Amino acid sequence: MARITIIETGQVPQKYRERHGSFPDMFERMVRAEDPTATIDIVSIPNGDALPDPDKVEAILITGAAAGVYDGLDWIAPLENFVRKAYANKTPMVGVCFGHQLIAQALGGTVRKSEKGWGIGRHVYRVLPENGVVDGDAVAIAASHQDQVIEPPNGALTILSSDFTPHAGLLYANGTTLSVQPHPEFDVDFARVCCELRDGKAADDLVATAKASLAEPLDNAKLGGAITRFLARRKKT
Template identity: 90%
Template sequence: MARITIIETGQVPTKYRERHGSFPDMFQRMVRAEDPSAMVEVVSIPNGDALPDPDKVEAVLITGAAAGVYDGLDWIAPLEDFVRRAYANKTPMVGVCFGHQLIAQALGGTVRKSENGWGIGRHVYRVQPDNGVVDGEEVAIAASHQDQVIEAPRDAHTILSSDFTPHAGLLYANGTTLSVQPHPEFDVDFAQVCCELRDGKAPDDVVATAKASLAQPLDSGKLGGAITRFLTRR
């Protein structure tokens, strides 16, 4: 039975948490949809939890956050050290959005605000053929970000890409580390919330297009299932 440690790096705004849950709640739903027997534990950085010993975790999932990985917050460098140790140990590890960027930065990549602006709503990504993790030619997933991995680490192979987000999915050379920019844990309702939260921050046409895009289906279950299998395989 797999035991996944979810490291919560950011929190759903309080007014939405009762209806949608926390980010770890969303990931638990995603994981259990694929593997009902999976055990999940949560380490919450915003709640003051200490990082676990990277030598003692079985699998790790790092969530999204409103923070930027380059913000210099006091918890970011220790989390980067944790990532490097887990990577060296070949511990199954996945990062999503902020987690994707944090792993990339920790392992030698470059992250910054993209000139492409806000990526919100339903985004479609090309899938690298025969990557061994994600099947098919493309996946449509909800996104919510400004920052991007601009340069992938040397050890990373890009398996999901779009014109808007060239390095949207990275599979690392150790074979046990995977990260994605979009959010397979989001359902359509919460993806709409993320669009609404950009009212007045992103251009009006970008927000309107993003909201309308969510009328089309998402492949959240497909990518979420692939991530779960990646974390729980032995």
């Protein structure tokens, strides 16, 4: 039975939280869709929770956030140290969006705001054949980001890619760390909220196209299931 520690790094705006839940709520739904028996522990950085001992967690999932990993906030460096220790321990670990960028930066990659602007709505990512984690040729998942991993850490294999996001999914050299830019925890309704939040911040036609793209199906179960199974792998010694 998997025991997953979800590290909440950002919060759903209060006006949307009652209907859609927190980011850990969304991830818990994603995990339980694949493994109803999973045990979920939540550590909330915005609520002031201390990071757990990296030697005592079985699996780690780091959420998205509005912050940038390069913002110099006082909790980012300790979280990077936590990631490096968990990585050295070969503890199963997954990061999504901000979590993807944070893991990449902590392990020596480069993250910055992309000149391509906002990535919102339904994005389709090519899947690297025979990567051992995600099956099929492509996955369609909701995105909501400006920042991107520009250069992956040494030894990290890009397993999801698109023209907009060349390094959208990374499998790291230790074999027990995975990170993805898009959001398999976002249902269509919340993905639409993320588009609406860009009204006035992104071009009107981009927002309209992103909203329209969500009429097509999302492969949340496929990627979310792959992430859950990855986290349930036995810790490597």
